[in-house]
Amino acid sequence: MSCSRFIRILADFQQGKLLSEEQMAADAHLAHCPACRRLVEIAQGRIDILPESGRDELTRSILDRTSGPSCPRAESSLWEFAGGELSAGDSQMIALHLDHCSACRAIAGDFDEIQRVLPEIAGFEPDGLFTRDVLCATSGAKIPDSKFVIPDENLSIGSQKSRFGNRIQTAWHRIVQRPCFSLEAAYVGTLVLLVAFSPFLPIRKTVFDRIPAAASQPSTYLLSTWSNTQSPISDGLCKFALALGTRDQAIADSLSRLVTCYERPSGSTLSRRAQRISEWRRREAGILATFLMRLKFW
Amino acid sequence: MDLSTLLERCCSGDELAWEALVRQFQARIYGIAYHYVGNAEDARDLAQEAFIRIYQNLATGPDEERFLLWIITITRNACIDHLRRKKTRPPAHDIAAGDLLTLRAPGADPSQQYAADSRKRLVHCALQQMTDLNREIIVLRDIQGLTLEEIASLLCVPLGTVKSRSNRARIELAHKLAFLRSELAGGAVS
Numbered sequence: 001m002s003c004s005r006f007i008r009i010l011a012d013f014q015q016g017k018l019l020s021e022e023q024m025a026a027d028a029h030l031a032h033c034p035a036c037r038r039l040v041e042i043a044q045g046r047i048d049i050l051p052e053s054g055r056d057e058l059t060r061s062i063l064d065r066t067s068g069p070s071c072p073r074a075e076s077s078l079w080e081f082a083g084g085e086l087s088a089g090d091s092q093m094i095a096l097h098l099d100h101c102s103a104c105r106a107i108a109g110d111f112d113e114i115q116r117v118l119p120e121i122a123g124f125e126p127d128g129l130f131t132r133d134v135l136c137a138t139s140g141a142k143i144p145d146s147k148f149v150i151p152d153e154n155l156s157i158g159s160q161k162s163r164f165g166n167r168i169q170t171a172w173h174r175i176v177q178r179p180c181f182s183l184e185a186a187y188v189g190t191l192v193l194l195v196a197f198s199p200f201l202p203i204r205k206t207v208f209d210r211i212p213a214a215a216s217q218p219s220t221y222l223l224s225t226w227s228n229t230q231s232p233i234s235d236g237l238c239k240f241a242l243a244l245g246t247r248d249q250a251i252a253d254s255l256s257r258l259v260t261c262y263e264r265p266s267g268s269t270l271s272r273r274a275q276r277i278s279e280w281r282r283r284e285a286g287i288l289a290t291f292l293m294r295l296k297f298w
Numbered sequence: 299m300d301l302s303t304l305l306e307r308c309c310s311g312d313e314l315a316w317e318a319l320v321r322q323f324q325a326r327i328y329g330i331a332y333h334y335v336g337n338a339e340d341a342r343d344l345a346q347e348a349f350i351r352i353y354q355n356l357a358t359g360p361d362e363e364r365f366l367l368w369i370i371t372i373t374r375n376a377c378i379d380h381l382r383r384k385k386t387r388p389p390a391h392d393i394a395a396g397d398l399l400t401l402r403a404p405g406a407d408p409s410q411q412y413a414a415d416s417r418k419r420l421v422h423c424a425l426q427q428m429t430d431l432n433r434e435i436i437v438l439r440d441i442q443g444l445t446l447e448e449i450a451s452l453l454c455v456p457l458g459t460v461k462s463r464s465n466r467a468r469i470e471l472a473h474k475l476a477f478l479r480s481e482l483a484g485g486a487v488s
Binding site: 075076079106107110111113114115116117118119120121122123124125126127130131133134135137138139179 | 320328332342350386422436442443472
């Protein structure tokens with residue numbers, strides 16, 4: 001019998017299904033063929049030719065091409081495995097998996113520790129005053145402040161003031177921390193803005209109607225309006241520009257001098273002074289016009 | 299004294315029975331609150347608030363079999379209200395680090411209680427690093443020992459969801475624990 005013929009009948013040979021003539025021929029072949037003898041031993045599981053390092057890789061590649069990795073399935077039972085709640089068969093399979101999977105073995109080890117620790121952190125005893133505070137709160141009695149216990153008779157005036165301040169601060173925080181505070185603040189702010197800048201109000205309308213004209217031709221407008229000292233809009237514009245001009249010290253100084261000139265009385269006895277004032281007016285009007293031109297381009 | 303008698307006496311207005319009930323469950327309630335908010339002072343206030351709610355609803359509360367689930371539900375609701383408020387409206391001003399020491403509740407912080415036990419400290423840290431959803435499952439299922447059905451009714455989610463979520467939460471806890479352990483080992487080496 002040749003080796004190829006023996007390999008073909010190997011399965012029947014192992015199961016003892018060969019006819020007597022074939023069995024005798026196979027035995028005779030095995031007696032003088034060490035390669036086929038080794039093949040029989042491998043088939044019977046007496047010799048393992050797969051190296052230790054390659055077994056896990058082979059298993060993994062087979063699983064990848066068939067059912068997929070078994071780790072998720074193992075992870076779903078690791079907790080019960082660590083707690084000893086699995087059946088014997090399941091435990092055996094999990095144990096076999098853990099022998100070859102370091103990641104699941106680490107999780108199983110952690111589960112074991114977690115299961116021992118978690119029940120121990122189920123409850124913490126609060127501080128000694130907790131029960132007293134709960135009993136006071138549920139009985140309606142006033143709870144003494146357990147955090148800052150200061151006898152009233154020892155309070156100085158300064159500390160009483162600070163307590164008053166703290167009380168105001170606490171009240172303010174309580175108001176601010178209400179959920180509707182933002183809405184209320186926005187409502188009040190909108191009302192204030194409407195009142196302050198509404199173009200529908202009569203006073204604001206007169207002032208704001210004139211400002212564009214002043215800004216478009218400032219020098220002409222200012223010279224024409226400043227000649228009339230009774231005009232309220234010129235004073236208003238002047239103070240407005242003065243308030244804005246505080247950024248630039250030179251403009252602020254010039255404008256303040258201009259306002260001072262307006263407030264000084266003028267008459268026939270002060271003709272020379274009146275002339276100087278008139279010159280000043282023109283010069284300062286130019287400065288103010290420049291300033292308003294800047295404002296226009298902001 | 300068994301729980302049913304205690305509850306009966308509490309309902310009839312016996313202050314001593316109420317005190318006994320508070321003392322019996324305060325560690326548990328405080329522990330649940332602490333696991334939810336992760337802060338000793340807030341946990342103390344929330345535990346107190348939970349007890350006040352329990353006291354106010356004691357007459358209409360459940361029997362002794364469902365009492366634990368009931369008080370856990372109340373505590374959880376108080377904690378979630380607190381966390382929601384905190385999320386909506388964070389503190390108006392920062393508290394100086396020096397003031398925190400004086401403002402702290404006068405009891406020992408639970409995290410300090412773990413200082414002596416490295417295992418507990420490690421698990422506690424891992425719990426604090428988990429997502430809120432998974433930590434809640436761990437607290438209810440594995441720390442407080444509620445059944446899956448009880449958790450499902452408490453969280454108003456299907457039983458299957460609780461099962462899968464519970465498994466994921468445990469895996470996450472194990473991973474966090476392994477990560478912390480490796481960090482500790484790395485710190486010790488360096």
